[in-house]
Amino acid sequence: MRILLTGGTGLIGQALCRHWQSQGHELWVWSRDPQNVPALCSGAQGIAQLQALDGGAPLDAVVNLAGAPIADRPWTEARRSLLWRSRVDLTRTLVDWMGRQPTPPRVLLSGSAVGWYGDGGEQWLAEDSAPGNADFGSRLCVAWEQEAERARQWGVRVALLRTAPVLAPKGGMLARLLPPFRMGLGGRLGSGQQWMPWIHLDDQVALIDHLLQHDACSGPYNACAPEVVRNADFTQTLARTLHRPAVLPAPTWILRLALGEMSVLLLGGQRLVPRRTQETGFTWRYPQLSVALAHLLQKP
Template identity: 90%
Template sequence: MRILLTGGTGLIGQALCRHWQRQGHELWVWSRNPLQVPRLCSGAQGIAQLQALNGSAPLDAVINLAGAPIADRPWTAARRDLLWRSRVDLTRALVDWMGEQATPPHVLLSGSAVGWYGDGGEQWLAEDSAPGNADFGSRLCVAWEQEAERARQWGVRVALLRTAPVLAPQGGMLARLLPPFKLGLGGRLGSGQQWMPWIHLDDQVALIDHLLHNDACSGPYNACAPEAVRNTDFTQTLARTLHRPAVLPAPAWALRLALGEMSVLLLGGQRLVPRRTQGAGFAWRYPQLATALGQLLRNS
């Protein structure tokens, strides 16, 4: 296959490039820094502008994972603008370009996030649940998906990945948690009762590959493990895996004071069930948190 990725230099993108390079696919990565692509993304070529692919053989697939990190800093006005431009505006430009091609790609797999649902409390949430609209994160995901859906007018199959925090020791949420937890300074966030969806990096890559190769897969898919855990369960399991205590909670008031509205990412949660993902025939390699953390932190 001939595949274009956005966000290819990120945690998931790099893992996908390694996976697809082994399968012999032709890979391009649209990047602000195309010269770094060959070093970061196995077997991929970097392009600075989509127009560099104009006139070349048609693409089979586009994988849209681009977006500035959403949890790196508080959502100031400037940060919100950057998050919006790097997701919504970029996806709009990508879909417009796809429509300009004589033969548009067959499929667009476009990123989204479990934040689409907002803070769901105790409610079970499947792919047909209503979106949240109470916070910036959910509004961002809703607009992001709407831009990707426009590709259907070009005859493109569109699948949306509502991705939970991806577990990998080299990046993402787990990499940020490891230093304090290894020192025995970790603990629950707020009450710890908020639901905390998650997915192992290997399963995230396998799910994207599964959706790519199954023409019947269209619409939203919850990219999360089938085991639902609360924040306190997650932190205790992580501490046990590292053979450390987890006795220093972060008070909710302190997180709200430090992070403002962005604190919903830590104090809110989603009790997700990946119903459509299961219905698509996907089989998780790491469906349980203890097994996933044990594999990821084997040498920690």
């Protein structure tokens, strides 16, 4: 396949490039720093402008994972603008370009996040549940998906991937948690009762590949493991895997004071089931948190 990837230099993008390079696919990565792409993205060629692909052979697929990190710093007005531009505006530009191609790609797989649902409390949530819309994160995801959906007008199959926090040996949420937990300084966030969906990086890569390969897959899919855990459960499982205590919780009031509205990412949650994902026949390699963490944290 001929595949264009945005966000290719990120955690998921780099893993996808390694996977697809081993399968012999032709890869292009749209990047602000295309000269860095070959070193970061195995087997991929970097492009600074989409127009660099004009006049070439048609693409088979576009995978849109671009977006500035959402949890790196508080949501100031400037940060919100950057998050919006890097997701919503970029996707609009990408879809408009696809529509101008003589032969548009057959499929667009576009990123989203479980934040689409907002803080769902104790409610069970699946792909047919309503969006949150109560906080900036959910509104961002809704607008992001709407821009991707426009590609359908050109006969493009659109799959939307609502991704949970991705667990990886290096990078992402787990990398931020490991230093304090390894020192025995970890603990639950707030009450610890908020639901916390998650997915192993290997399963995230396999699911993206699965959705590309199956022509019947269209619409939203939850990219999360089938095991549903609360933050307190996650905390204790991580601590047990590291053979450390987890007795230093982060109080709710401190998180809200420090992070403002962004604290919903830590204090809110989604009791999420990947119902449509399961219906596609996808099989998880790491459906249970204890097994996933044991694999990720095993000593080399």
